Amino acid sequence: MPGPRFTPLALGLPATVPFVGPETQERARGRPFAARLGANENVFGPSPRAVAAMARAAADVWMYGDPENHDLRAALAAHHGVAPGNIVVGEGIDGLLGYLVRLLVAPGDAVVTSDGAYPTFNFHVAGFGGVLHKVPYRGDHEDPEALMARAAETGAKLVYLANPDNPMGSWHGADNIARMIAAVPPGTLLVLDEAYVEFAPSGTAPAIDPEDASVIRMRTFSKGYGMAGARVGYAIGAAPLIAAFDKIRNHFGMGRIAQVGALAALGDGDWLAQVQARVAAARESLSAVARDNGLRPLPSATNFVTIDCGGDGAFARRVLAELVARDIFVRMPFVAPHDRCIRVSAGRPQDLAAFAAALPAALAAARA
Amino acid sequence: MPGPRFTPLALGLPATVPFVGPETQERARGRPFAARLGANENVFGPSPRAVAAMARAAADVWMYGDPENHDLRAALAAHHGVAPGNIVVGEGIDGLLGYLVRLLVAPGDAVVTSDGAYPTFNFHVAGFGGVLHKVPYRGDHEDPEALMARAAETGAKLVYLANPDNPMGSWHGADNIARMIAAVPPGTLLVLDEAYVEFAPSGTAPAIDPEDASVIRMRTFSKGYGMAGARVGYAIGAAPLIAAFDKIRNHFGMGRIAQVGALAALGDGDWLAQVQARVAAARESLSAVARDNGLRPLPSATNFVTIDCGGDGAFARRVLAELVARDIFVRMPFVAPHDRCIRVSAGRPQDLAAFAAALPAALAAARA
Missing domain, CATH: 3.40.640.10 (Type I PLP-dependent aspartate aminotransferase-like (Major domain))
Structure with missing residues (x-):
């Protein structure tokens, strides 16, 4: 029988991948995301x-x-x-x-x-x-x-x-x-x-x-x-x-x-300082949006805000799905009890506005 | 004792690297190469x-x-x-x-x-x-x-x-x-x-x-x-x-x-075709330079010409060293009997002219 013989270790590995990229989701959905806030990318870009x-x-x-x-x-x-x-x-x-x-x-x-x-x-x-x-x-x-x-x-x-x-x-x-x-x-x-x-x-x-x-x-x-x-x-x-x-x-x-x-x-330390300030402001905005919707933003030292949706993992997964359905790319923690949260990356004002616009309806749909 | 414990496999590996880059050589020499013809890069560049x-x-x-x-x-x-x-x-x-x-x-x-x-x-x-x-x-x-x-x-x-x-x-x-x-x-x-x-x-x-x-x-x-x-x-x-x-x-x-x-x-298939033609012409030029110096260029289906220097490995290594000393970056096969050769990548006319200009003196020095 021609062909490769894998190592026992390789044979035993699962075919899963650590993360599914947003492009894969866009291809499956058939349309692009309006806001790319799921991969903790730095939308403010390089110097x-x-x-x-x-x-x-x-x-x-x-x-x-x-x-x-x-x-x-x-x-x-x-x-x-x-x-x-x-x-x-x-x-x-x-x-x-x-x-x-x-x-x-x-x-x-x-x-x-x-x-x-x-x-x-x-x-x-x-x-x-x-x-x-x-x-x-x-x-x-x-x-x-x-x-x-x-x-x-x-x-x-x-x-x-x-x-x-x-x-x-x-x-x-x-x-x-x-x-x-x-x-x-x-x-x-x-x-x-x-x-x-x-x-x-x-x-x-x-x-x-x-x-x-x-x-x-x-x-x-x-x-x-x-x-x-x-x-x-x-x-x-x-x-x-x-x-x-x-x-x-x-x-x-x-x-x-x-x-x-x-x-x-x-x-270019000046650019980094500007980015740091923009990210800090975006964290504040994201946190305010969360609070405005009755959710609890966790304190963050990163370029994302993890938002406690106030329910269990199943609820947060519904919130995430409803956000994705509204063209907002976000992710969430994988395991309990953290999977009560969604995770939203810092974005530009237009990205955050898209998130703020989508969140109330996503929450309502998730609760329905 | 704090610190890492390597696997037995990693412990047994040598510290050698497959290739030394031209930049490393330039830093050691204290000056840049005049022609970069050692790494089989395609100097004609991308489309x-x-x-x-x-x-x-x-x-x-x-x-x-x-x-x-x-x-x-x-x-x-x-x-x-x-x-x-x-x-x-x-x-x-x-x-x-x-x-x-x-x-x-x-x-x-x-x-x-x-x-x-x-x-x-x-x-x-x-x-x-x-x-x-x-x-x-x-x-x-x-x-x-x-x-x-x-x-x-x-x-x-x-x-x-x-x-x-x-x-x-x-x-x-x-x-x-x-x-x-x-x-x-x-x-x-x-x-x-x-x-x-x-x-x-x-x-x-x-x-x-x-x-x-x-x-x-x-x-x-x-x-x-x-x-x-x-x-x-x-x-x-x-x-x-x-x-x-x-x-x-x-x-x-x-x-x-x-x-x-x-x-x-x-x-961009047109660009590839142009590059193929330029590389073929460069191979011909390199081969002619080799022959003009009494060396034997080997037939090539690549973007380099391997040139038999007509002696043993020690001689070819001297030729290579003399070329490098004259600011021409080339490499050579590692093992006998192929190490009787040097290997020169296809270059632009100015690169090949630099090689042609350096080769006679390099050969003379290697023979001295």
Whole structure:
């Protein structure tokens, strides 16, 4: 019988995907969304300097990107006060999480995360045969103490925490996170996913200690810098861990246009500040819309607002479906009790107006 | 002791990288190359329509790319007369080779390739613990019969062949390849890397049978379409194999600008024809320069010419070093007896003039 023989691990993996994209939904619906507020994209976009740099770089795309990402890593190192050897650039945090899991997790190895946290991390852990142990959130927050306790108990290779958190928008202050880092069990690595940190209050991220081998920090140009479609993430960690990525990564995997755009975006702090202000204003508007409709917006340190619909998961799923039916792309947490909520990304005034216009009828239909 | 515990597999991997990029060499030299002819990039670049589409898309980069690559896959399916379910798009052939090896190769599994063939394939096989079995080339050609015999003998999960071949530029006609596909042993998958096929004589690629589970064909926008820096490759294969990539791939790994650019490039057949003509002319010029200097250019079905320097590997390495010292970026095959050659990519007239100007002195210095 000709044909491929998959590994036992690959054979056992499900065919599910972490997220269904809005384009897939639009094709199924047969019409576009009026507001794209589901994927926590940054609708305010990248710095105009980054846009211009990428447009210029289009003509240079016949050249491979620099496989060392030298210039971008040097700029990031200066930005964070670490050495280039403490930084690895990759194809989004998603890509870097895949590499990290591959480096550390063999079939059967324990990994700890929160029940309801980022599913793409879980996708990679399952993909390499790791055994996921999940601890509940404490209310709407991930629970550092419970995560550390479970990591110690299971001898976990990795423990994952996002700060700020997705999908709840909650966050811990730097002191809490610093205590968590200090409590990482021997032989465990803390994956501190700070994808949304540019939207958080100052004092959310603890100082970076590039010598600390107990934590790796994930950052991205997809959120604060508005470049989700460019696929540029990076990780900051101890030099020996960072160097290990070179053993397995797709060395020529970074696009040349993406490299140039990220470098320009990093250099435009004024634009980032404008985006931060716009996102903060949009959070306020979203929260007001929620309250106007009798719903409870959760506090957020991200570019989205998670809105408690006041019922159970079935009710929130109906609200979401009715919003989608009214051309508003939003998402919601996957697991109880968080699935009582929907999750709405910060948008421009016209996006928020479309959401505000659709919500009352969506709620009425969901209640009917 | 805090810190990560790598898998035994990761611990055992070397720190080497498949290729050192030209930017790394330029940083070490302290000055740029005058001609970039070492990475088989397509200096004639992508279709102007693709450049324009990518420049326009820069402003849309705040959105993630479509994780299904729907539009590009649909266009590729129409282009090749297969179904979208026979095509997976990924982060260059390099990225797709990594996914493919991961799906099929568990530690200890046998994989067959030619000694001196594409090192990045070997990098991925080693990275997943596969055991590489190498057969020699037959002269300057990969040897389909020997590859198939070794695959049968070792029970290989994968056997790799590039047609046309890199680094030798040689090729087999469609009949030879069709015979090879028919001879794939039960349980083996042939990886037919056709990265350079757009430069080859018509009749080099056998017809695509999307039902044939014994072969997967790798194509790219990096070579004929001139978009190496965009990282867009694709594989064509039987639907069950293609579907398996969804179990493990970085679903949001494709850049939005890259998707748009590839779609536009695919639609501009006139530009591709122009590039093919320019590359053919450049091959002739390169070959003439080689002959004028007493060297033997090998026939090529690619966008590079492999030039036999007439001595041993040590001599060719000196020629290469002397060219690099004269600001000409070229590469050479890694293993004997092919390392008697240097490998020079097709360039514009000014690139080839720079090479022609540097070669006599480089040869003289290498002989001194």
